[in-house]
Amino acid sequence: MLRCENIIKDYPTSEEVVHALKGVSLSFRNNEFVSILGQSGCGKTTFLNIIGGLDHYTSGDLIINGKSTRNYKDKDWDTYRNHKIGFVFQSYNLITHQSVLSNVELALTLSGVGKEERKKRAIEALTKVGLKDQIYKKPTQLSGGQMQRVAIARAIVNNPDIILADEPTGALDSSTSIQIMEILKEISKDKLVIMVTHNPELAQKYSSRIIRLSDGEVISDSNPYNEFEELNNSQIDKKTSMSFKTALSLSLNNLMTKKARTILVSFAGSIGIIGIALILSLSNGVQSYIDSVESDTMTAYPIQIQSTTMDMTSMMEAMAGKEESSNEKREDNQIYTRSFVNDVLESIASSKQNNLEELKKYIESEQGKELRENTRAIEYSYGLNLNVYNEDTDSGLIQVSPNGLIDKLGMSDMVDLRSQFMAGTSDANEVWLQLPDSNTLKESEFELLEGSWPQNYNEVVIGVDSDNNITDYALYSLGLLNQDEVVDSYNKILQGDSNEIETTNNKKSYSYEELMNSKFKLVFNCDLFEKVNGIWIDQSDNEDYIKNVVKNAQEVKVVGIIRQKDNTMSSGMLGGIYYSSKMSDYVIEQCENSQIVKEQKENKDINIFTGNSFKSNEKLDFSSLTPQQQMQFASMSQEEMMAYMQTYNDNMNASYESNLKKMGVVNLDSPSQISLYAKDFDSKEALADCIEDYNDLQEENGNSNNVISYSDMVGMMISSVSSVVNMISYVLIGFVSISLVVSSIMIGIITYISVLERTKEIGILRSIGASKKDVSRVFNAETFIIGLTSGCMGIFITILLNIPISTIVASKTGVEHIAKLPWQGAIILILISLVLTLIAGLIPSKYASKKDPVEALRTE
Structure with a gap:
């Protein structure tokens, strides 16, 4: 044989x-x-x-x-x-x-x-x-x-x-x-x-x-x-021959083992389809839509001036590849370097400190009269973090502010990084927010549904969006829903478990009375520190200590329900608790009069957490302790000693100012952010001129350090809209066409990665008689599935998007059903998605078919 x-x-x-x-x-x-x-x-x-x-x-x-x-x-x-x-x-x-x-x-x-x-x-x-x-x-x-x-x-x-x-x-x-x-x-x-x-x-x-x-x-x-x-x-x-149905089955089973990646790749591949479908749906209404929102957008968002700012214009220009034209003679056969990384790094390094204390004085002085006249409100922020807890929850004691749910989900580092790069974005994660001081601004953004506005420092209101909705994110963060439930669901998703997330206590609606029965506890920053045997220890991580502090803390009551008004441009409100400036003032006052703050202010050269001068950054050395310090440590429990060592090491390089900030001390004359709300479109331009006049005045007086630098992101984006409007359809089509090509290339890369991941499978298929064409067919089937999924997903998402888009456009322009995708266009777009993904997968599938079966079987 x-x-x-x-x-x-x-x-x-x-x-x-x-x-x-x-x-x-x-x-x-x-x-x-x-x-x-x-x-x-x-x-x-x-x-x-x-x-x-x-x-x-x-x-x-x-x-x-x-x-x-x-x-x-x-x-x-x-x-x-x-x-x-x-x-x-x-x-x-x-x-x-x-x-x-x-x-x-x-x-x-x-x-x-x-x-x-x-x-x-x-x-x-x-x-x-x-x-x-x-x-x-x-x-x-x-x-x-x-x-x-x-x-x-x-x-x-x-x-x-x-x-x-x-x-x-x-x-x-x-x-x-x-x-x-x-x-x-x-x-x-x-x-x-x-x-x-x-x-x-x-x-x-x-x-x-x-x-x-x-x-x-x-x-x-x-x-x-x-x-x-x-x-x-x-x-x-x-x-032998493998049917396309078998190839589809093999590829589908493989894709189902990587559900998250498959969905993300399909979604990425569908972006171009979504773009073209939206253009087809909105081609008759896009110009009217842009015209109707331009003026409102320019006046809805304030000019925000932070204490620390960077030149976002230069950064965006660097990232966009804009640079001054050079008169240097260039040879056709030479490649020249364009600065990109250095420009971006220089933009980041150019971040400067704004003297907002001086700007505040100017705004409130006679010289700032014109600036005040062009604003409907001026809001000052001081970077004060309120410590608020809810002890009556299914998850036990939870921290409401700063949002403890972020820590439970393990996202605190990511949020901190984002807030450092883009000032102000961390507020998007908070559900304990301050109401505007200005009644004009407050009443233009919200309306009172039930109860009353906060009158005392310990009174707050619950805010909902214009449709009387409050997100489950806000409810989880406030402890009104079980946080452990969402944390468990999030961990399952991270582990690749795509089972449907089930909630057991998520009500569809709440009565005003149910929400207004909520109670919270307000804890001062200074209360997070305890003096043990003459030594200040940070007890913020001591669960038992925190529980005791919360038990004796000031109770905060919900006295009203407010709703976001329909004409507010800052849509997408999550909902949450809103407090007045009286609460901030009360917290600042209590911290100012606390023992730990007084002790630090009386000893400006000594770090009260270490007992050393601020200039000293020596690590704790038990061999060099004085007899008095040794006696103090001898009377401490092991837990207290560990807490002190942690406090000492965490504050070893602290400064006098950082210590006061940690204790909750705020200088009301020196805000961390000033928000200028313009009256209308023209007033926004006038405010920019006023700030420029202020800078010129500081330069003339020799105070260049007081010159203000800021980035009006909304103004930067909207300023170029008028020149784009006439070409908007062509630009969108061109952009989307590029995204289709990029998506196809990405799918080709993903298919190539799949080939590498499934190398052993290729060897197995060849060992049982699969031909090169059969192997190629398996990976063509994979791209077919992704292409079909991308196309169908793109059409489905577009249909869903057309519903709110039609509603928005109808409310702004009066034109009904402006976003409607023709079925012929939907079929053509799905076919385009299929063809492009199949083309993108040809090279990887061909590569897979040529793999040596012996080498493939040796792959681990």
Whole structure:
């Protein structure tokens, strides 16, 4: 049946040619158990791969059923592997995202066996190896011995003539190895089993023939083939072929193991489709929409001047690639450097401190009269963080402000980084917010639904959006919903569990009375520090201490419900608690009069948390403690001592100003931010001129340090709208077209990554007879699924977006149903998505089909 004639296999390298096999000549019977022994590197596995058609000999001949294979093409080898060979590998080589049953069925699928027959024969094969009750499990849910039995079932399911086993017991314990050998011995009664092994004991016990190799040559054969024995001259079966349905199934199962990535890639691929679909939907109304919102946008957002600012204009120009034109003569055959990184770094480094104390004096002086006349409100912020807790929740004691939910979700570092880069953005995560001081501004943004506005420092109101909605984010943050529930759901998502998030206590609606019954506790910054034996210790991380402080803290009552007005441009309000400036003033006053603040102010050169001067940054050294300090530590508990050491190390490099800030001390003359609310579009321009006049005045007086630098982001964006409006449709179409190309390239890259991830799977498919076209078809099927998903997702999202867009446009322009996508356009866009993704996947799929199966199987 199988004969090797003078098989030679050479592997050329950069330095020499490695002779793996040196003229091996062997013949095998139709049914026998052959063990091939030899040291590592003697050519055993290479010989096995050549017999199995995974690797090809350099010279000689492999004769199958009396037919030479010298003229075999790739498709002939594929057919030979699928119908005549069954592989059993040491590392099992199962496709992990397929079930046990699907792994065994795969070879039958390539043979064109029908679905019902496929399942029947696969179950029969699994029953033979004792795994009938495990057919719907994934390989990762099985033991090593069970996985090897699945590999054997896959090898015999197509009723091949030859079973090739490469170290089938190498990764198994002794008892499991015996089970596998018994199965192989049983199979050898009517099939040829050739096994490569390092275990001579197992070979002697179970094999009917032992062949030993050394340095690529046969050195012994315990039961050589008799040349007069007849060969079975049966013909090779029909060609193998994988249906596109099977390829889709393989790819879909693989994609489902990476649901999050698949959804993100599909969404990214759908962005271009969404853009074009929106242009088709909004082509008749986009100009009117822009015109209607321009004026409101310019007046709705204030000019915000922070104490620390950077030149965002220069940064945006650097990122956009704008630079002054150079008169330098340039050669056509030269490449020149354009500054980008340095420009961005210079913009960041150019951030400066604004003297807002001086600006506040100017605004309130006679000289600032014109500036005041062009504003409808001026708001001052002082960067005061209020400490607010809710002790009556399902999650126990929670911190409402600063938002403790952010810490529970592990997002505090990300929020801190964002707030450092873009001042003011951290407020978007808070649900404990201050009402505007200006009644004009307050009444223009909100209306009172129930109760009253805050009159005292311990009174607050709950805010909802213009549709009487309050987000579950706000409810979780305030402790009105169980925080543990959302934290658990978030952790499940991070772990890849895509099961639908279930909530058990999320009401659909609340009565005014229910919300107004909420109560909170206000804790001062200075109360977070405790003096133990004359030493101040930061107890903010001491849960028991905090609980006691909260228990005795000032109670805060909800006295009213307010709603965001419809005409407010700052849409997307999350909802939350709003307090008045009276609460801030009360907290500032209490902190100012606290013992710890007084002590620090009386000792301006001494860091009260370390006992050293602010200039000293020496670490705590117990060997150098004074007798008095040693007595203080001796009377401390271990927990108190650890808390003090933590406080000492955290404040080792602190300054007098940073200590006061940590204690909640605020200088009302020096705000951290000034917000100027313009009366209208023209007033916004006038305010910019007023700030420029103030800067000129400071320069004339020799006070250049008082010059104000700020970035009016909204003004910067809107200032260029008028020049874009006439070209908006063309710009959008061009932009979206580019995004389609970029999305296609991205999908091609993702498909290439998938090829790398599924390299072993490629080797497995080739080992059971899949052709290069079949492998290519698998990855084309993957891009087909992503393309179809991207297109459908893009159309679905567009349809959803058209609902609010039509409502908004109708409310602004009076034009009804302005955003409606024609069904013909939807079908065409889905087809475009399919075509582009298939094109993008051609190169990766071609690359996958050309992978060497032997190398692919070695991939881990």
